[in-house]
Amino acid sequence: MSSTRRDARAEGSSLITGNQAVGIDHRIRGGLSLGATVTRTRTWRDAAVGFFTVVQKDARAILTLRALHSRLKLMGFPPVLEIAQERQESTIPLQRYETDRAAITLTRRF
Numbered sequence: 001m002s003s004t005r006r007d008a009r010a011e012g013s014s015l016i017t018g019n020q021a022v023g024i025d026h027r028i029r030g031g032l033s034l035g036a037t038v039t040r041t042r043t044w045r046d047a048a049v050g051f052f053t054v055v056q057k058d059a060r061a062i063l064t065l066r067a068l069h070s071r072l073k074l075m076g077f078p079p080v081l082e083i084a085q086e087r088q089e090s091t092i093p094l095q096r097y098e099t100d101r102a103a104i105t106l107t108r109r110f
Contacts, residue, residue, distance in 0.1 A: 011047035012056075018042045031070040038063055052092050060088040068107070077106035 004017045023037035039062040048055055064084040072078055082105065087098045 012045055012049035014046040016044050025066075033066075033068050033070065035066040036064065037066075054091050056090060056092050056095065058088055058090045058095060060086065062086045074106060077108055080105050080107050 001021070002017075002019045004019075006013070006015050006017075008014045019039070019041045021037060021039040023035060025033060025035040027033045039060075041058075041060040041062075043056075043058040043060075045056045062084060064082060066080055066082045068078050068080040070078050082103045084101050085099075086101070088096060090096050
């Protein structure tokens with residue numbers, strides 16, 4: 001959980017951000033690890049920006065799922081499969097979106 005305040009000379013660039021995240025990781029005997037994280041972020045600007053006549057307020061939600069097997073190795077590193085879904089609502093229609101993403105990364109666990 002976090003909260004951030006950014007002050008700027010231009011009121012439209014000043015904002016407050018609140019972030020909440022909760023996650024779980026579970027290791028299964030044999031080397032399989034599964035994880036999930038849910039993140040919720042809200043942002044409020046102090047004033048309207050540019051030619052938009054409304055103050056921008058955003059609400060973003062992200063669900064991330066991860067899986068790795070420590071016995072699988074690529075160049076000595078276990079690959080991690082990550083799948084995420086992200087959605088943002090905003091008072092400014094151009095800032096609204098939904099996206100799905102998938103990634104395979106390499107990691108080193110200690």
